[in-house]
Amino acid sequence: MPIIEVSKLGKDFSSGRVLVRALADVSFSVEEGRFVTLVGPSGCGKATLPQSLAGVIAATSGEVRIEGERICAPMPNKISMVFQDPTLLPWKTALANVEFPLDLRGVERTARRKRCSALLELVGLNEFANHYPHELSGGMRQRVAIARGLAPDPRLILMDEPFAALDEQTRTRMGHDLLDIWEKTGKTVFFITHSLAEAIYLSDFVLVMSPRPGRIIKTIAIDFPRPRELDIIGSEAFGRIRNRIWHLISESPA
Amino acid sequence: MMGSRTIKALVIAATIVALWEAVVRLGLVNQIILAAPSDIALAAAKDGGLFLRAFATTIMEIGAAILIAWTLGIGLGVVVGSLPVLAAATAPVLSSIFAIPLIILYPLLMAWLGIGPLSKIVFGVLSGFFPIALNTIDGVRAIERRYLLFARSVGATRLQTYVRIVFPLALPAMLSGLRIGTGLVVIGVIVTEMLASLGGIGFLISYHRTLFNTGHVYLGMVLALAIAVTVNIGLTWLDRRIGLWRMREQAEG
Numbered sequence: 311m312p313i314i315e316v317s318k319l320g321k322d323f324s325s326g327r328v329l330v331r332a333l334a335d336v337s338f339s340v341e342e343g344r345f346v347t348l349v350g351p352s353g354c355g356k357a358t359l360p361q362s363l364a365g366v367i368a369a370t371s372g373e374v375r376i377e378g379e380r381i382c383a384p385m386p387n388k389i390s391m392v393f394q395d396p397t398l399l400p401w402k403t404a405l406a407n408v409e410f411p412l413d414l415r416g417v418e419r420t421a422r423r424k425r426c427s428a429l430l431e432l433v434g435l436n437e438f439a440n441h442y443p444h445e446l447s448g449g450m451r452q453r454v455a456i457a458r459g460l461a462p463d464p465r466l467i468l469m470d471e472p473f474a475a476l477d478e479q480t481r482t483r484m485g486h487d488l489l490d491i492w493e494k495t496g497k498t499v500f501f502i503t504h505s506l507a508e509a510i511y512l513s514d515f516v517l518v519m520s521p522r523p524g525r526i527i528k529t530i531a532i533d534f535p536r537p538r539e540l541d542i543i544g545s546e547a548f549g550r551i552r553n554r555i556w557h558l559i560s561e562s563p564a
Numbered sequence: 565m566m567g568s569r570t571i572k573a574l575v576i577a578a579t580i581v582a583l584w585e586a587v588v589r590l591g592l593v594n595q596i597i598l599a600a601p602s603d604i605a606l607a608a609a610k611d612g613g614l615f616l617r618a619f620a621t622t623i624m625e626i627g628a629a630i631l632i633a634w635t636l637g638i639g640l641g642v643v644v645g646s647l648p649v650l651a652a653a654t655a656p657v658l659s660s661i662f663a664i665p666l667i668i669l670y671p672l673l674m675a676w677l678g679i680g681p682l683s684k685i686v687f688g689v690l691s692g693f694f695p696i697a698l699n700t701i702d703g704v705r706a707i708e709r710r711y712l713l714f715a716r717s718v719g720a721t722r723l724q725t726y727v728r729i730v731f732p733l734a735l736p737a738m739l740s741g742l743r744i745g746t747g748l749v750v751i752g753v754i755v756t757e758m759l760a761s762l763g764g765i766g767f768l769i770s771y772h773r774t775l776f777n778t779g780h781v782y783l784g785m786v787l788a789l790a791i792a793v794t795v796n797i798g799l800t801w802l803d804r805r806i807g808l809w810r811m812r813e814q815a816e817g
Contacts, residue, residue, distance in 0.1 A: 366716040386719030397714045401732055411718040414728070462718075 311378055312339035313466060313498050314363065318372035320523075321358050332358040334523035336372070340500065340515075342465070345492055347501040347509040350519030351559055356502050359524070360468040363500065364389050376466060386411065390459035394471040396451040398443040398458075404450075405430060405439040408457045415462070422461075429457040432491060449480040456488070460495060469501045473508070481505075485512055486540060493537065506552050507543055518558045528558050596778050603779030604786065611780065615768060619787050622753065622764040625681050626791060629688030629749045637693045637745060638738060641700020642726060645734070651701055658701075662694035670756055684756045684764065691752030692745035699741025703734030739806050743799050750792055765791075 321333040332355035340346045350356050361367045363374055365381040374381040376388055390411075398407045406413075408429055412422040430436050433453040435446075443451055452472055459467050473481040485508055492499055503509050509516045510532055518528040532551065534542050542548050581601050587593055588600035595603070608615065644650050670687055677683040707730060715725040757766025765788050772780035 361713065364717050366713050384716050384719050386717065389717075391714070391717040393710055393714065395710055397710050399729070399732070410728075414718060414720050414724055 313342040313377055314338075314340040314500065315375040315378075316363070316372070317375075319359075319362060319369050319374060320371035321355070321362060321367070322370045331523035333362070333369075333525075335525055338517055338526050338529065340498060342498055343496055344514045345489075345499045345501065345512055346515045346517060347503060347513040348517045348519055349503060349506060349509045349555060349559070350524060351521050352504060353522060355522055355524035356504075356519060357470055359519075360391065360470045360500060360502055363466075364391050364468055366391070386415075386464075387462055388464050389466045389468060390462060390464040392452075392455050392459045392467065392469040392472045394474050396443070396448075396455040398451055398454055400443050403440050403442055404435060404446065404454045407443070407454055408461055411458060411461050426457070426461055429460050430454075432460070432494065433457045434487065447480075448476050449484055452476065452484065453487075456491065460491075460497070464497065466498045466500065469499060471502050471504065474504070481508070482540065488512065489536075489538065506555050507548075510548060510551050510555070511538065511540070511543055516555060518555055528555075530555065596776055599778040599782040604782045607777070607779035607783045611783075615765075615780075615783055615787060618763055618765050618768045618784075619791075621681065622757065622766065622788070623791065625684045625753045625757075625764065626688065626750055626795075629685045629692065629753055630746055630795075632685070633689045633692035633696060633745055633749055634742065636689065637696025637741065638700050638731075641697045641738070641741075642704055642731060642734065644697070645701040645704025646726070646730060648705070651705055655698065655701055658694055658698055662698060666690050666752075667755070670759060674760060679761055681763070684753045684761065687756045688749040688753040692749035694745070695748065696738070696741040696745035699744075700734060700738045703737025703741075704730060706737060707733045735806050739803060742802070746795060746799060747792075750795055754788055754791075 316339065317337050319333055319336040320331070323330045323332055336359065348356055348359060358367070362369050363376070363381070365374075365384045368382070376385065379385075398404075399410065402410065405423070405426055408426040409422045412426070427436065427439060430439055433456055435450060435453050435457070438446060438450060443454070446454065455472070459469075473484050476484060488499075489512060501509075501512060513532050516530045516532060517526050518530065519525065520527045530551065534547070584598075585600050585602060588595060588598055588603075599607075644654050666687070669690070670683075673683045673687055673690075677686055711729055711733060712725070715729050720729065754764075754766040757764035758770040759766075761767045765784050769781050769784035769788070772778075772784065
């Protein structure tokens with residue numbers, strides 16, 4: 311059974327008196343343990359999809375099932391979200407931020423401290439456990455946010471352009487490390503980006519979305535063997551896939 | 565052992581007191597306008613017990629009014645601020661009320677609540693409530709949506725969202741309201757004691773003024789100042805603590 315099943319999902323927003331159709335008739339499924347990325351032109355409703363998958367906003371039509379269970383409210387034990395902005399709580403240390411979701415759930419202090427210290431180590435920040443967000447770089451903050459997303463041991467992690475605000479080098483490095491974390495934890499990752507290279511480098515499958523109203527126009531399997539090295543980005547096969555996706559996006563009516 | 569700064573401060577203070585005493589004793593200033601330090605000391609020796617009791621009354625009134633104004637102002641501010649429709653409807657009304665000189669309501673309050681501490685506490689609360697509520701509303705409204713999405717995604721209950729996320733995020737903005745509001749509580753209580761009452765520092769100042777007991781008036785002023793300074797020290801301490809968060813928040817945002 312696929313971990314994510316989306317069928318005929320639609321989402322309308324009313325912005326003032328204008329009805330905006332963000333998503334229309336979105337259907338796809340994702341198998342457990344996969345790394346799947348959604349790409350699409352800007353303003354295609356890319357951000358709406360993970361929010362619907364997480365149950366933080368309600369869909370207008372259609373349905374989302376996670377592990378067969380229909381989503382109508384957040385399921386924090388199964389699904390975590392990582393946002394473009396790390397959204398860390400500025401008065402809490404890195405470790406306390408990672409612990410926060412478990413703290414909310416009343417997980418006992420020593421247990422959550424132990425688990426979350428291990429997660430900080432996994433994202434490479436064990437030496438920064440007691441630093442506050444303003445003492446960390448942008449990349450480090452996002453690492454804390456990823457560790458926080460892993461804290462409840464979810465089945466699925468939704469990442470909404472998590473590296474978009476980072477500089478090119480940090481971004482590439484973060485992608486590489488994210489793959490490492492993904493391989494170690496075996497989580498299903500649903501990732502949103504507007505960088506085609508990032509999408510292809512990271513993913514098992516790339517979902518290509520049309521301009522608004524967003525629909526999935528193509529699912530492309532990425533067959534590069536894993537573990538992947540950054541070198542593949544320069545390869546001819548990589549370029550061919552990138553061109554193909556580029557044409558799909560640019561040829562769909564904007 | 566005292567530091568050299570403390571010694572310096574003491575020397576300066578002693579000089580000022582000596583000069584002050586001299587100015588009055590030499591008859592350079594009328595004793596009804598300016599009481600000599602010795603007059604204040606005499607007043608304290610004569611009616612010290614009375615003044616201490618009044619001091620306690622005023623502290624009780626101010627303490628109660630601060631507590632209630634903070635609770636109501638912050639509580640209402642958080643709730644109204646997180647409901648956009650309510651905030652849009654309420655904020656203009658609150659700001660207009662804040663612009664009214666509330667002292668015109670005091671005769672009514674006295675008629676309803678009597679001449680005792682209750683009318684002072686209620687007036688103090690009224691004075692402090694509006695700036696606290698208004699700034700809290702602003703602070704809560706300024707919280708970015710991403711934090712609320714985050715709260716939902718980690719399954720925070722409504723109460724947890726308010727207490728663990730919204731309240732601390734709004735704290736820095738709340739602080740300016742607390743500063744203004746708390747100052748106004750102190751003023752409100754002392755002024756209404758002076759207008760009509762049977763106890764409190766404000767009452768003693770007002771009473772002895774009519775008798776030209778300038779030493780007593782100055783003793784009352786010193787005690788009132790002591791309260792204001794203490795409150796200000798408390799607020800500055802709070803400001804430092806929260807200022808640190810604000811710095812962090814800016815760095816984060």
